[in-house]
Amino acid sequence: MKVTITGAGYVGLVTGACLAERGHEVVCFDIDSEKIEQLQRGEPPIYEPGLKELIEKNIKAGRLHFTTNCKEAYRQRDVIVLAVGTPEKEDGSPNLSYLKKAVDDMACHITQNCVVVTKSTVPPGTNEKISYWIHSKKSPALNVEVVSCPEFLREGSAIYDTFHGDRIVIGAASKEAGDLIQEMYKDFHVPVVRTDIRSAEMIKYASNAFLAAKISFINEIAAICERVGADVEEVAAGMGLDKRIGPQFLKAGIGYGGSCFPKDTKALHHIAEKVSCRFEILEAVMNVNDSQSEVLMNKARTHMGSLRNKKAALLGLAFKPGTDDIRESQAIKLAKALIHEGANVHVYDPVAMENAEKELGNSVVYSGSMGEALLDAEAAFIATDWEEITEFPLSNYKLLMKKPIIFDGRNCLQMEKIQKNDLTYLPIGRRGCISPII
Ligand SMILES: NC(=O)c1ccc[n+]([C@@H]2O[C@H](COP(=O)([O-])OP(=O)(O)OC[C@H]3O[C@@H](n4cnc5c(N)ncnc54)[C@H](O)[C@@H]3O)[C@@H](O)[C@H]2O)c1
Structure with missing residues (x-):
């Protein structure tokens, strides 16, 4: 045709x-x-x-x-x-x-x-x-x-x-x-x-809102896991095996971003409002997501005190791996929060640096490699789980960083390897590893 x-x-x-x-x-x-x-x-x-x-x-x-x-x-x-x-x-x-x-x-x-x-x-x-x-x-x-x-x-x-x-x-x-x-x-x-046409239009919004709800749901579960001593990764794996639930979109972290979920959830909420339906679940889904990157920032404040003038490596800028798209990226939100706290932010992403520069300008330092971003850093923040980031040898964190503290916003590093390398590791909803030096 x-x-x-x-x-x-x-x-x-x-x-x-x-x-x-x-x-x-x-x-x-x-x-x-x-x-x-x-x-x-x-x-x-x-x-x-x-x-x-x-x-x-x-x-x-x-x-x-x-x-x-x-x-x-x-x-x-x-x-x-x-x-x-x-x-x-x-x-x-x-x-x-x-x-x-x-x-x-x-x-x-x-x-x-x-x-x-x-x-x-x-x-x-x-x-x-x-x-x-x-x-x-x-x-x-x-x-x-x-x-x-x-x-x-x-x-x-x-x-x-x-x-x-x-x-x-x-x-x-x-x-x-x-x-x-x-x-x-x-x-x-x-x-x-x-x-029919209207049902097709609704299928798209309903699907995206449901997937966003799964993400906010597991993020709420992660918060409870931290307090009761459970591990959200194990909880999600156990839940996901139930065919009625399924394993996808049960990944706790700093929340969803991108050009679709944030905008489509807001649009569906607006559509519902226009026909006098209060979509309460969706309101909660959006509120949870809005505050999710704060979870990592709170951990940073608790474990490091002030971030002022400290070098922070921000790993990943795209809203997810495999794309250069930074629209509504939680990584960009995190970069802005770190800048606001006075940190010297050094960023790295395998493909999204050019797009990020349009958004962040000269408020951060753009590193040519992960190693460059980590060199002499006092904290590393993982915001996008690119393979290059998840496969980066953990021993290098210790070699490169001033203090090897990793805040993992995507729960993408393996706990056993972290333990072997004696790193301070703060993920979301997992037990984590906190070394006594802090
Ligand atoms: N990106 C996704 O993952 C995704 C997935 C599913 C649905 N969608 C939906 O698909 C639509 C497109 O999303 P996208 O991410 O591809 O957008 P995009 O911003 O990447 O692309 C839109 C393109 O439209 C062009 N454009 C704007 N006005 C035009 C005009 N008058 N005539 C011709 N071209 C014009 C722009 O120059 C741009 O190249 C959106 O409604 C989005 O919600 C996106």
């Missing part, structure tokens, strides 16, 4: 490259000309494992193109996929202005009957609005239907997720439009769920 992707960001680029890989003829359209020029050279503007190779391969095969030209992007397309951002507004509701602008630009350039698919995360009723926006601009002779197909990929494993997802949700008003999108995905061999 001839497919256009509108918005060449994390979702749009991965979707476009994967559809091209399955034989579709794909054009990615974006208003960011710098991004498009980079992509035309085969260089992805974001870090996502396997994406560069997939883009290069499909550009070469002539199935993947990039443009900033509306006329070129929307001429003779079977499917148009909307993947522009829907960031949160001050009141927690999603900002639909990027979507509106993208739809307005697109509608007047459509030249044949087609289906418009919304991958952007939007509140129930938005696809009906999109349909209205399109119909007020497009040529009356054309038949354009709108289908909701929310995206579930995870940054860091986005390509794997696209080819091996748990489900593809297709919410359509007409059977024909839904069938066309199911046909587009036929070579992905991912189970398809067909629903």
Whole structure:
């Protein structure tokens, strides 16, 4: 099929490259000309494992193109996929202005009957609005239907997720439009769920809110574990074996971040409020997450006293491993809290340093390696569990640091190894190891 992707960001680029890989003829359209020029050279503007190779391969095969030209992007397309951002507004509701602008630009350039698919995360009723926006601009002779197909990929494993997802949700008003999108995905061999449009829109928010709830739940359990002398990692492992619960998203730490969970939980809360439903569980989920990075800071204050003028190594800046995305990253929040306490913060991340610099400027020192960040540091804070960080030899902490104290915000180091290396280790909800020198 001839497919256009509108918005060449994390979702749009991965979707476009994967559809091209399955034989579709794909054009990615974006208003960011710098991004498009980079992509035309085969260089992805974001870090996502396997994406560069997939883009290069499909550009070469002539199935993947990039443009900033509306006329070129929307001429003779079977499917148009909307993947522009829907960031949160001050009141927690999603900002639909990027979507509106993208739809307005697109509608007047459509030249044949087609289906418009919304991958952007939007509140129930938005696809009906999109349909209205399109119909007020497009040529009356054309038949354009709108289908909701929310995206579930995870940054860091986005390509794997696209080819091996748990489900593809297709919410359509007409059977024909839904069938066309199911046909587009036929070579992905991912189970398809067909629903009405509003249910599809709700599935996305309900799924993300539920996953966020699992994280805040285990973080609350971690706080209790610390006080009763239990180990949250053992508790989570035991809980996760129950198939009704499952092991995923039961990882205690400094809380969830990223471009989706914080914004989507707020948006769902706003949606509920608008229809006079008080979503009390979700309020608690968000409150727990908001204060979760403080848990690590409190440990630092208790065990080190003042952090003023002390060198602190902050390991990891991305909101999770496998991505350069720092949107709503708890690591950035932690960096700001450490700066606020007067610490000299030296940061390291394998791929997110450039993005972090845009946010943190010269308030921190950017280290070229983990070793450089740790050298002469009085405390190490682990904020992202990159393999490079979890596999870093523990003996080096002792060799490099002034005082080998590790505050592990991701519970990602092995207790037995910590004990063997005689380090002071303060994780979240685990017994930890506190050396008598402090
Ligand atoms: N990132 C994720 O992991 C993820 C997962 C599932 C769903 N989503 C949802 O998908 C949507 C996109 O998220 P993202 O992370 O890919 O966003 P992003 O910010 O990475 O990308 C959005 C892109 O849209 C472009 N854009 C903005 N206005 C445009 C316009 N008028 N015309 C064409 N392009 C335009 C931007 O330049 C940018 O390249 C959001 O609604 C998000 O909630 C994201």
